Amino acid sequence: MDINQYLDQQRQRVDRFLEQSLPDRLRDPDKLYESMRYSLLAGGKRVRPILTIAAAQALGYDDDAMLPFAASLEFVHTYSLIHDDLPAMDDDDYRRGRLTNHKVYGDGMAILAGDALLTMAFELCSQDGSASGLTAKQQLDIIRELSFGSGHQGMVGGQVMDIQAENQEVDLAHLQKIHSHKTGQLIRAAVRIGGIIGGASSPQLESLTGYAEDIGLAFQIADDVLNMVGTREELGKDAGTDEKRGKQTYPSFFGIDGAKKLGEECIERAINGLQSFDHQADPLRHIATYIVRRRS
Amino acid sequence: MDINQYLDQQRQRVDRFLEQSLPDRLRDPDKLYESMRYSLLAGGKRVRPILTIAAAQALGYDDDAMLPFAASLEFVHTYSLIHDDLPAMDDDDYRRGRLTNHKVYGDGMAILAGDALLTMAFELCSQDGSASGLTAKQQLDIIRELSFGSGHQGMVGGQVMDIQAENQEVDLAHLQKIHSHKTGQLIRAAVRIGGIIGGASSPQLESLTGYAEDIGLAFQIADDVLNMVGTREELGKDAGTDEKRGKQTYPSFFGIDGAKKLGEECIERAINGLQSFDHQADPLRHIATYIVRRRS
Numbered sequence: 001m002d003i004n005q006y007l008d009q010q011r012q013r014v015d016r017f018l019e020q021s022l023p024d025r026l027r028d029p030d031k032l033y034e035s036m037r038y039s040l041l042a043g044g045k046r047v048r049p050i051l052t053i054a055a056a057q058a059l060g061y062d063d064d065a066m067l068p069f070a071a072s073l074e075f076v077h078t079y080s081l082i083h084d085d086l087p088a089m090d091d092d093d094y095r096r097g098r099l100t101n102h103k104v105y106g107d108g109m110a111i112l113a114g115d116a117l118l119t120m121a122f123e124l125c126s127q128d129g130s131a132s133g134l135t136a137k138q139q140l141d142i143i144r145e146l147s148f149g150s151g152h153q154g155m156v157g158g159q160v161m162d163i164q165a166e167n168q169e170v171d172l173a174h175l176q177k178i179h180s181h182k183t184g185q186l187i188r189a190a191v192r193i194g195g196i197i198g199g200a201s202s203p204q205l206e207s208l209t210g211y212a213e214d215i216g217l218a219f220q221i222a223d224d225v226l227n228m229v230g231t232r233e234e235l236g237k238d239a240g241t242d243e244k245r246g247k248q249t250y251p252s253f254f255g256i257d258g259a260k261k262l263g264e265e266c267i268e269r270a271i272n273g274l275q276s277f278d279h280q281a282d283p284l285r286h287i288a289t290y291i292v293r294r295r296s
Numbered sequence: 297m298d299i300n301q302y303l304d305q306q307r308q309r310v311d312r313f314l315e316q317s318l319p320d321r322l323r324d325p326d327k328l329y330e331s332m333r334y335s336l337l338a339g340g341k342r343v344r345p346i347l348t349i350a351a352a353q354a355l356g357y358d359d360d361a362m363l364p365f366a367a368s369l370e371f372v373h374t375y376s377l378i379h380d381d382l383p384a385m386d387d388d389d390y391r392r393g394r395l396t397n398h399k400v401y402g403d404g405m406a407i408l409a410g411d412a413l414l415t416m417a418f419e420l421c422s423q424d425g426s427a428s429g430l431t432a433k434q435q436l437d438i439i440r441e442l443s444f445g446s447g448h449q450g451m452v453g454g455q456v457m458d459i460q461a462e463n464q465e466v467d468l469a470h471l472q473k474i475h476s477h478k479t480g481q482l483i484r485a486a487v488r489i490g491g492i493i494g495g496a497s498s499p500q501l502e503s504l505t506g507y508a509e510d511i512g513l514a515f516q517i518a519d520d521v522l523n524m525v526g527t528r529e530e531l532g533k534d535a536g537t538d539e540k541r542g543k544q545t546y547p548s549f550f551g552i553d554g555a556k557k558l559g560e561e562c563i564e565r566a567i568n569g570l571q572s573f574d575h576q577a578d579p580l581r582h583i584a585t586y587i588v589r590r591r592s
Binding site: 023028029031032033036079083086088089106107108109110111112114115116118119120122123125126127129135136137139140143144146147148150151152156157159160161163164177 | 319324325327328329332375379382384385402403404405406407408410411412414415416418419421422423425431432433435436439440442443444446447448452453455456457459460473
């Protein structure tokens with residue numbers, strides 16, 4: 001299969017849903033919607049929603065009714081970027097090649113736009129699901145995954161660990177703990193939510209979870225490497241920021257080549273873990289490889 | 297019934313649940329939990345959770361299994377206070393007689409603690425509910441209410457409208473719109489969630505909704521009046537801040553006596569709307585009166 005074509009198609013599918021999910025700026029409070037749309041529709045790769053879709057497809061489910069659940073992960077991801085970029089946190093001026101949300105709308109609006117996006121993720125997942133063929137129980141399971149992956153035991157917890165670790169000596173085990181929370185848990189949630197949508201059995205959900213944990217780690221390693229070797233054009237934001245901040249990363253432990261090799265090993269493990277799935281899991285397999293080879 | 301005794305008992309019941317709902321500071325990331333606990337356990341009146349409990353009781357339901365759902369409203373309320381107090385928003389130094397969260401933990405941690413509390417509200421509502429006797433459908437309905445009341449069409453939307461209206465001429469209709477979103481929708485959600493827990497019929501849920509909208513308005517009017525006439529000791533924060541900020545309020549439209557009278561009318565309407573309920577709705581009736589007579 002042509003993975004680039006697949007990713008393009010699924011990204012467009014997600015983008016169409018995202019575009020119509022938010023009221024336009026003509027509705028009150030117009031500034032809030034403008035600010036939410038500015039960041040949500042800034043043209044990301046939509047990796048997390050596509051993982052949800054690909055996991056559901058691996059189990060034979062491919063109905064558009066899953067899009068609100070897939071999109072909810074992009075809502076959470078986008079809110080986290082807006083809050084992370086704030087002066088009180090990473091203080092970044094650029095994101096995806098454009099000014100960050102607070103540089104355009106001010107810190108207060110950026111905080112509120114993030115809050116609204118996070119809340120709306122749960123609104124999307126709790127809508128009447130009768131059209132999707134999902135049971136209320138499945139929807140509840142999805143919401144539990146989403147809240148776990150994005151909250152104090154997941155993404156937010158990891159973000160706090162990351163801040164606490166800045167300019168401190170951090171060993172490899174602690175670095176892994178930070179990343180498995182900060183980026184890993186939401187990727188894990190994305191894949192597991194796809195599994196729940198597709199009606200995965202317990203062993204199937206377990207296989208998918210293993211896959212997600214492996215690619216989550218690979219994703220973070222690739223991010224660290226890109227931050228070191230990527231150009232400003234490729235990244236759409238400043239490069240080399242981790243080093244400047246004195247942050248420990250995978251390349252700082254293993255060197256660039258060592259980190260790359262570690263990423264490749266994760267991917268191999270991720271793909272091996274999908275052996276019980278048939279060709280319908282090919283997108284998941286190709287996404288794994290894509291993650292470590294991407295340039296931005 | 298002795299409403300003060302009732303409120304004390306229910307507040308303690310909510311506080312006991314809140315106290316054990318968050319990991320203590322010994323768990324990683326310790327600073328996050330410390331910051332979350334600092335604001336969540338700061339001794340509020342727990343009006344919203346108690347409204348949920350009282351609404352469920354009005355329908356004959358009084359099991360402790362409803363506490364996670366009731367508590368979720370306090371999680372949302374607390375997160376909104378933390379974010380509102382930030383320098384990028386209201387820039388308040390004191391809340392409930394203590395330093396605000398960001399004055400103690402810094403702006404970044406305060407943002408993250410708010411994010412984690414909001415996310416955890418949905419985690420609480422999506423836990424396996426088999427013990428509560430609630431169906432998955434009921435839990436999903438609760439989550440929908442909570443996300444609607446706290447998000448872009450509810451509390452966050454109202455907060456944005458409020459910011460946009462500062463130092464602008466606002467007519468009464470617009471003032472009401474701001475408040476019905478900023479404080480009204482979450483109170484509405486609190487009461488309706490209690491109704492859903494108690495298994496309300498459609499007409500019952502409608503009556504409860506009318507009650508909630510009336511007391512929500514009365515609550516805001518009372519807040520405006522208190523901000524004007526209360527002392528720093530009573531409020532636990534600076535008084536007269538609305539006037540200093542050039543904010544329009546109910547007293548600025550109707551005078552203090554006129555605003556108080558309007559509040560009393562709302563309460564009368566709220567109580568009348570509960571006529572189809574028996575004595576089990578007495579707590580709801582007394583809470584309505586309490587709201588406009590409170591001193592803080």
